[in-house]
Amino acid sequence: MPGSIKDEELYEKLRDEGASKEKAARISNAAAAQGRSTVGRRGAKAEDYEDRTVPELRRRAKELGMTGYSKLSKAELIERLRHH
Structure with a gap:
């Protein structure tokens, strides 16, 4: 597991879904700092x-x-x- 993970439950869920360690850590730490709903609303603005x-x-x-x-x-x- 990378250095400091702020939301271990979310980190493990993302890893189980196939996210890389870096991506899972980035998302879980953002969710812990700003709230899961805030991080979830951020997506879907970029082109496919x-x-x-x-x-x-x-x-x-x-x-x-x-x-x-x-x-x-x-x-x-x-x-x-x-x-x-």
């Missing part, structure tokens, strides 16, 4: 990854600090972004 171009997906990967994405296909980029 399928609607984005490969350069847009690569920019998103770069924003997230990912590495090794430059030669990935669109489907592989989407998969990596979803599980980051």
